[in-house]
Structures are given as structure tokens and as C-alpha cells.
Amino acid sequence: MTCPECAQDLDHCHGALVRLPDGTVECFDPDCHDTGADRHALQVRIDGVESG
Amino acid sequence: MARAIWTGAISFGLVSIPVGLFSATEDHTIHFHQFERGTSDRIRYQRVNERTGKEVEYSDIVKGKDVGGGDHVLVEPDELADIAPGRSRTIDIETFVDLDDIDPIFFQKTYWLAPTDDQYARPYALLREAMTRTNRAGIATFVMRGKEYLTALRADGDVLALETLFFADEIRDRSALDIPGGAKPKGKELEMATGLIEAMSGEWKPDEFRDTYTERVEKLIEDKRKGREIVTEAEPPEPTAMTDLIAALERSVDDARGGKKSKKASSNGTPDLSELSKADLTKMARELDVKGRSSMSRAELEKAVAEASGGSERRKKAS
Numbered sequence: 001m002t003c004p005e006c007a008q009d010l011d012h013c014h015g016a017l018v019r020l021p022d023g024t025v026e027c028f029d030p031d032c033h034d035t036g037a038d039r040h041a042l043q044v045r046i047d048g049v050e051s052g
Numbered sequence: 053m054a055r056a057i058w059t060g061a062i063s064f065g066l067v068s069i070p071v072g073l074f075s076a077t078e079d080h081t082i083h084f085h086q087f088e089r090g091t092s093d094r095i096r097y098q099r100v101n102e103r104t105g106k107e108v109e110y111s112d113i114v115k116g117k118d119v120g121g122g123d124h125v126l127v128e129p130d131e132l133a134d135i136a137p138g139r140s141r142t143i144d145i146e147t148f149v150d151l152d153d154i155d156p157i158f159f160q161k162t163y164w165l166a167p168t169d170d171q172y173a174r175p176y177a178l179l180r181e182a183m184t185r186t187n188r189a190g191i192a193t194f195v196m197r198g199k200e201y202l203t204a205l206r207a208d209g210d211v212l213a214l215e216t217l218f219f220a221d222e223i224r225d226r227s228a229l230d231i232p233g234g235a236k237p238k239g240k241e242l243e244m245a246t247g248l249i250e251a252m253s254g255e256w257k258p259d260e261f262r263d264t265y266t267e268r269v270e271k272l273i274e275d276k277r278k279g280r281e282i283v284t285e286a287e288p289p290e291p292t293a294m295t296d297l298i299a300a301l302e303r304s305v306d307d308a309r310g311g312k313k314s315k316k317a318s319s320n321g322t323p324d325l326s327e328l329s330k331a332d333l334t335k336m337a338r339e340l341d342v343k344g345r346s347s348m349s350r351a352e353l354e355k356a357v358a359e360a361s362g363g364s365e366r367r368k369k370a371s
Contacts, residue, residue, distance in 0.1 A: 002111070003110070003111060004129075008059060009055060010055065010056060010057055010058065010059065011054070011055035011056060011057045012057065014110035016097070016099060018097065024081075026083070026086075026097075028097040028098070028099065030085070030096075034075075034078065034079075035079070035083065036075060036079070038057055038058075038075070038161075038196065038197065039057060040197075041129070041197050041198070042110075042113065
């Protein structure tokens, strides 16, 4: 299945954003240059998966 | 050319303006990679199928909502897009409000909007100029990545800015803070505090403020890279005791009116140790050859440096 955001050439990341208990945010993708939540379709808290 | 994170159209009455959405801000926080201590082994995240242990591609991941009893309802991205409120490709302006009426607590993040083609420059400029003239912001909703956003469109110089806003029910109830009430400040205390604010007032110059913590983190990394000695930052100041409030305010007003922004020095030119950071005190302690300095707290360093420099002064005078 083709990513619709890739098809539209939108700025986005396929990594999952990880929210750690200390408030820091990391991305699964080591090449991710911007950990803005608006670039990530998949977001994870270490205690579970968010709805976003 | 920056890439948009969303494309769609501003809907303004019967006018539709195709636009791209661009982040107006960026976070300069230093992002660290993770390693296992004592090794040079990177920690990696992987999305794996917990049954097979195999990594799963981004395009093969769907979301599942826990509905209890170990059951999940799985939802495809297209299904979420289909039920997105309103037209998910449109920023629908519903009303215009006075920009000054929006409490800053509602502001979340700023984006810029740009027309996707030159042919849309005219309606774009029209909306921008009309909002500038009226000092009004267009309140709109739109959907991005499966989330509905409440937004305020406003003119920002030559561009249209879009502020995402918190919904009212996302603002926490301040009564939960349990602020002790009853004591309304008045009299000399209030006059002093008001005077201090007046004395410290100035123009808003954002360029004068820098992220000094990030700069220190960068310096720490650079020092470690070069193998130099590392120093640490000072501890936060002690809270002002109630009995000291008037005296602290008076000193603050005097300082502010006198424009004292640099570190205080005593009459003989030596620095006021109470004003120095732990890093500064550590440096002085090293120069004065204070024993055991590396394990001292900031307060212990201040005392030790005071004693050592006093002794040093006496030795200088004696020689």
C-alpha cells in the first residue's frame, strides 16, 4: 500500500514518535530531523499507544 | 523550498484559496541517541509483530482501539479519513474575532500558509489585507493526520499565519491548583512590586533571549569531545523568605533603576561570590588550588573560595 503522504510529497515521517516519562520525545527513525507531532502519524507513549 | 506538512484550501465564504501549511517554528532541543552504558552500542527502537518477532513496515501498520477483555477494533487510515469531521482538505473559516480577544493560553503552535500557485496570490492577499485592516482573526477548523484542529488565521506581515488552538475543554481547571487565597497584597509591598515592574519594563526584543541551556549542552559535548575538563551549572537561587520580601524588593528596585545587570563586585574590585555560578566558583577554586573542590556543593565552594581568596589576599599583602 502506498503512503498517501508520500504520494502528495508532504513533509512527514514514517517513524513512530516516542514520548518518554521525562517529557522528552524521540523518533524510531534515526534520520528524523523534526520530532514535531504533526509530522508523525504513529505516536507511542512508553506505557501504551496513543490514539494519534 | 520547504515541503508542506498539509495541503488543502482556505474556505472563506464562497472563496476557496488552495494553500500549503508550513511549520513556522522549530525546536532546537539537542536530541541524543541512546547507548548502553559501558559500550558503544546504540539502542534502537523497532516495531515488531509480538507473535512472530519480525519487524513490521510502516505501510502495514493499522491502529487498534482496546475495547476491553483483550479485544481490539482495528481501523484503517482510510476509514478514519472518511469520517473526519467536515471536509478534511479544507480550512473552513466559520467566524472572525478580534485577535486581542483570544487568551494566549489557547495558542498551541504557529504555521504559515502559502498559496500553492501564483494564480491564487490575489485572493490570498485579499484575505490577508482585510484581516490586517480589521485586526481580526478567522476562526476555522480543519483535519490533519486524523485530528481535528481549532485554529485562528491571522495576518503576519506578508503571509497568513495559522495558530492551532486548544479546545476550551483542553484547558485545565485552574481551581485544581489550590492556590491559597484571602491575602490580597496591598500597601508598601504592592507599591514596591509595582515599582519594580515599572523599573524593569522595556520593549519586547525576542532576539535578546537565547536558549542558554542548549548552548551549555553543546559546550559540554564539545568539551567532552576535546577531552577538556567539564564544569557544571549553578544551583537555582534560594526562594525569598516572607520576612525578607520588602528588603528583597527594595534591593531589586534599586538594582533595576541603577541598570545593574552585570555581576556585582565589591568595593575592592573582587567579585561578589554569592552572584557567581557553580562553574565560576569551580574555576576560581581550581586557580586557588582548593583541595576537594570537585566534590563540593555550590555553597561549600563559595565558602572555600572566600576563605582561600582571603588567605591569598593576606599573603599578597604580606609579601
